[in-house]
Amino acid sequence: METPMAEKTWKDIETGFVVETPGGARAYRTGDWRSQKPVYDKERCVKCGVCYMFCPDAAIRIMEDGYVDVNEYYCKGCGICARECWTGAFTMVPLSGSEKKEAKK
Amino acid sequence: MGKREGLEVSLAVAEAVKLARADVIAAYPITPQTHIVEKLSEMVAEGELDAESITVESEHSALSACLGSAAAGARTFTATSGQGLELMHEVVYIASSMRLPIVMAEANRALSAPLSVWGDHSDVMAVRDTGWVQIFCESGQDAFDLTLWAFRAAEDKRVLFPVMVNLDGFHLTHVVEPIIIEDQAAVDAYLPPNDFPVPLDPRKPVNMGTFAPPHIYSEIKKSQEVAFQGTRPVLRELLDDFAKHFGRKYNFVETYKADDAETLILTMGSYSQTASVAVDELRAKGRKVGQVRIRLWRPFPFDELRAAVRNAKRLVILDRAIASGTSSPVATEVRSALYNEEKRSKIASIVAGLGGRDILPEQFVEIIERGEKIADEGQKEPFEMYGVRG
Numbered sequence: 001m002e003t004p005m006a007e008k009t010w011k012d013i014e015t016g017f018v019v020e021t022p023g024g025a026r027a028y029r030t031g032d033w034r035s036q037k038p039v040y041d042k043e044r045c046v047k048c049g050v051c052y053m054f055c056p057d058a059a060i061r062i063m064e065d066g067y068v069d070v071n072e073y074y075c076k077g078c079g080i081c082a083r084e085c086w087t088g089a090f091t092m093v094p095l096s097g098s099e100k101k102e103a104k105k
Numbered sequence: 106m107g108k109r110e111g112l113e114v115s116l117a118v119a120e121a122v123k124l125a126r127a128d129v130i131a132a133y134p135i136t137p138q139t140h141i142v143e144k145l146s147e148m149v150a151e152g153e154l155d156a157e158s159i160t161v162e163s164e165h166s167a168l169s170a171c172l173g174s175a176a177a178g179a180r181t182f183t184a185t186s187g188q189g190l191e192l193m194h195e196v197v198y199i200a201s202s203m204r205l206p207i208v209m210a211e212a213n214r215a216l217s218a219p220l221s222v223w224g225d226h227s228d229v230m231a232v233r234d235t236g237w238v239q240i241f242c243e244s245g246q247d248a249f250d251l252t253l254w255a256f257r258a259a260e261d262k263r264v265l266f267p268v269m270v271n272l273d274g275f276h277l278t279h280v281v282e283p284i285i286i287e288d289q290a291a292v293d294a295y296l297p298p299n300d301f302p303v304p305l306d307p308r309k310p311v312n313m314g315t316f317a318p319p320h321i322y323s324e325i326k327k328s329q330e331v332a333f334q335g336t337r338p339v340l341r342e343l344l345d346d347f348a349k350h351f352g353r354k355y356n357f358v359e360t361y362k363a364d365d366a367e368t369l370i371l372t373m374g375s376y377s378q379t380a381s382v383a384v385d386e387l388r389a390k391g392r393k394v395g396q397v398r399i400r401l402w403r404p405f406p407f408d409e410l411r412a413a414v415r416n417a418k419r420l421v422i423l424d425r426a427i428a429s430g431t432s433s434p435v436a437t438e439v440r441s442a443l444y445n446e447e448k449r450s451k452i453a454s455i456v457a458g459l460g461g462r463d464i465l466p467e468q469f470v471e472i473i474e475r476g477e478k479i480a481d482e483g484q485k486e487p488f489e490m491y492g493v494r495g
């Protein structure tokens with residue numbers, strides 16, 4: 001088992017900070033950066049996939065039925081999906097106090 | 106055996122890169138470095154050198170291309186100067202932090218404004234703390250030799266830092282000198298193929314240049330800095346190794362007539378040779394004057410410098426750059442190296458030779474004499490500029 005990053009000493013660092021185990025970004029929870037979140041209105045969605053292409057964190061996936069789903073573990077609340085969705089299916093809503101605490105966990 | 110040829114120094118650097126069998130050259134032409142990469146791209150075009158010569162749209166891209174190439178394990182060379190090095194600045198740090206063994210020829214040049222294509226050390230001083238090994242040439246032979254050495258040093262697994270070979274723009278790059286060009290077999294025996302430990306390879310993917318959150322950034326920087334500070338014994342050993350192969354010995358700090366000298370003139374780069382002439386002239390008059398030359402600028406050779414100046418009463422330090430708002434770079438470094446010594450020489454900091462202005466031997470005599478006076482009286486200003494009208 002590799003030492004978790006926050007416990008590594010300077011002596012544990014690989015030359016040039018090369019990370020030899022790929023996929024580190026998968027474990028990293030960008031979702032805890034959020035101060036707002038996209039709320040999805042399925043009624044307005046026309047399944048065009050534009051939000052899926054624009055999301056910088058690949059947090060949006062297209063479901064079997066063509067509608068989309070936001071993965072909150074990665075969604076950092078940038079609002080790009082809401083800006084790009086041309087039918088206005090996404091609305092950005094500030095996180096409540098308890099949601100902010102939840103996101104930090 | 107090598108062959109002694111009359112050659113423009115820029116072309117000797119290109120010969121060294123060719124003999125080193127560089128795989129990738131990415132550079133953008135800029136005076137006074139242009140002849141180096143121009144010659145290299147000609148060698149590639151003529152099929153004399155089996156390398157990729159990457160034409161880029163700027164120096165920022167040139168060094169960025171070098172990052173990728175060095176990360177893939179290719180022997181990588183670039184050359185730049187003045188404004189070009191400034192445009193690279195962001196990437197200069199990245200190369201050393203990622204521990205990529207890139208070799209750069211740096212034709213030292215003044216910085217704008219006003220526009221000057223001529224030589225001084227302003228450009229390298231702006232990148233002095235970026236974690237590159239920085240070495241200075243005094244002659245064409247130095248430039249050829251230290252370019253070869255730079256590949257050996259950068260790629261050594263105990264080093265793995267980029268190396269910048271500094272040669273004064275025009276005063277060195279554009280002069281024709283007799284230079285021993287070593288033959289291919291000797292260079293091959295000296296320089297093993299590059300064996301970068303963790304190259305980019307699709308069969309074994311790794312992440313390079315990732316981001317680092319606050320909980321790990323300090324650990325990464327410490328590991329880099331401990332490694333960089335720790336390169337000194339290896340670099341020393343590699344200069345010895347160069348001497349074993351080619352019979353020419355380079356040192357971190359060189360001295361000339363310094364043993365019994367009461368005053369030492371301290372210089373860096375090609376003006377050192379002119380300063381030596383002034384030392385001879387003063388010696389002929391019975392004056393106890395000698396010279397110290399810093400060859401390795403980063404990592405700074407504290408031990409060698411202290412040993413070299415130990416017995417001198419006065420140190421006259423020439424800087425060919427201004428560090429705006431403070432004292433000049435070499436003098437600052439030397440002062441801090443000596444601060445904790447029990448016995449310290451009195452220091453005079455003099456700035457001259459900016460933007461390609463010559464310093465003639467008789468002017469070096471004046472600089473040394475003026476410096477002695479300043480040192481004895483105690484320097485009031487951070488530095489004094491020599492040879493400025495008015």
Ligand code: SF4
Pocket residue numbers: 044045046047048049050051052068084085086087088089090
């Ligand atoms: S951009 Fe809007 S309409 Fe298109 S798939 Fe995304 S949410 Fe639906």
Ligand code: SF4
Pocket residue numbers: 037038054055056057058059060070074075076077078079080081082
């Ligand atoms: S807010 Fe940003 S990160 Fe979150 S789903 Fe939309 S585009 Fe992706």
